[in-house]
Amino acid sequence: MALLTVSDLKVHYPVRGGFFRRVVGEVKAVDGLSFELRRGETYGLVGESGCGKTTTGRAMIGLTEATSGSISLEDHALTRRYRREHPQYRKDIQMIFQDPYSSLNPRKRVLDIVAEPLRNFERLSPQEEKMKVQQFMERVGLHPEAILKYPHEFSGGQRQRIGIARALMLNPRIIIADEPVSALDVSVQAQVLNFMKDIQQEFQLTYLLISHDLGMIRHMCDRIGIMYRGRLVEEGTADDLFQSAQHSYAKRLIAAIPNLNPHERQEQKKLRQHMERQFEQSREHDFDQEGRAHPLKRLSDTHYAAIL
Numbered sequence: 001m002a003l004l005t006v007s008d009l010k011v012h013y014p015v016r017g018g019f020f021r022r023v024v025g026e027v028k029a030v031d032g033l034s035f036e037l038r039r040g041e042t043y044g045l046v047g048e049s050g051c052g053k054t055t056t057g058r059a060m061i062g063l064t065e066a067t068s069g070s071i072s073l074e075d076h077a078l079t080r081r082y083r084r085e086h087p088q089y090r091k092d093i094q095m096i097f098q099d100p101y102s103s104l105n106p107r108k109r110v111l112d113i114v115a116e117p118l119r120n121f122e123r124l125s126p127q128e129e130k131m132k133v134q135q136f137m138e139r140v141g142l143h144p145e146a147i148l149k150y151p152h153e154f155s156g157g158q159r160q161r162i163g164i165a166r167a168l169m170l171n172p173r174i175i176i177a178d179e180p181v182s183a184l185d186v187s188v189q190a191q192v193l194n195f196m197k198d199i200q201q202e203f204q205l206t207y208l209l210i211s212h213d214l215g216m217i218r219h220m221c222d223r224i225g226i227m228y229r230g231r232l233v234e235e236g237t238a239d240d241l242f243q244s245a246q247h248s249y250a251k252r253l254i255a256a257i258p259n260l261n262p263h264e265r266q267e268q269k270k271l272r273q274h275m276e277r278q279f280e281q282s283r284e285h286d287f288d289q290e291g292r293a294h295p296l297k298r299l300s301d302t303h304y305a306a307i308l
């Protein structure tokens with residue numbers, strides 16, 4: 001059974017204009033998105049800037065309200081009312097943010113930053129709380145004494161580890177990681193990603209990894225959904241997508257991954273140009289009259305594509 005199910009999710013933002021700030025239109029940030037998270041897996045949501053990835057993550061933790069559709073954790077629909085009446089569900093889904101520089105309050109000590117979610121749910125004595133925070137700091141590879149420092153005293157990679165310690169404190173089942181390493185130096189990106197993989201088993205976590213970086217998503221994820229204008233155009237395992245993508249947009253995105261081998265660059269450039277042409281030529285066929293992706297069609301147990 002799926003741990004979390006997103007069904008036909010829509011998030012439309014009003015666009016206001018003119019002197020009276022009247023609603024003059026809407027941005028369909030998410031426009032009919034369906035996918036599920038299975039226990040223990042890492043699911044990657046990937047797509048270009050503006051396709052609705054962050055909005056999806058925010059809707060899943062209740063930071064943004066859905067216009068329609070549903071999000072269910074096991075059998076419970078996470079409606080506004082359910083979220084209000086069952087605050088403990090917030091323990092189950094935690095989020096790690098893109099930029100560890102701005103997501104940690106610079107005026108607070110690490111002890112208070114990491115303990116904050118705990119204070120909302122558990123009544124611990126200051127001594128118990130300190131011990132628990134120190135224990136998690138050690139687990140994420142930081143010195144337990146560092147709890148008295150402020151965020152600016154840490155490197156980017158260490159700050160992301162503090163964000164992870166904070167997310168882990170409530171023993172969540174799902175972690176949504178929105179571009180967790182894109183603000184970090186390339187040299188520490190792999191360390192943080194490997195660390196996330198290590199703790200996944202230890203804490204039995206299910207990950208939703210959100211990124212525009214298809215190379216990273218390929219390396220990390222069991223299943224991948226490619227998003228375009230608020231919908232999935234294709235979903236599958238890394239093999240399904242990298243060996244036999246079917247939708248012209250998915251092919252184009254895959255062809256655009258930079259190739260590090262200098263001997264193959266020229267060839268890759270040609271392939272990329274070919275895929276871009278194909279994408280433009282098949283627009284009418286691959287999208288409906290309003291430019292939206294078709295419903296997903298099942299190609300195998302794991303592979304789905306929005307083709308006719």
Ligand SMILES: Nc1ncnc2c1ncn2[C@@H]1O[C@H](COP(=O)(O)OP(=O)(O)OP(=O)(O)O)[C@@H](O)[C@H]1O
Pocket residue numbers: 013014027028029030047048049050051052053054055056212
């Ligand atoms: N609060 C808001 N009000 C109005 N429009 C919004 C709001 N938040 C996002 N949008 C718009 O919704 C669309 C999807 O944005 P979203 O941030 O979810 O995309 P994204 O795929 O995460 O992009 P990025 O990788 O750049 O963060 C964009 O066109 C964006 O401008």
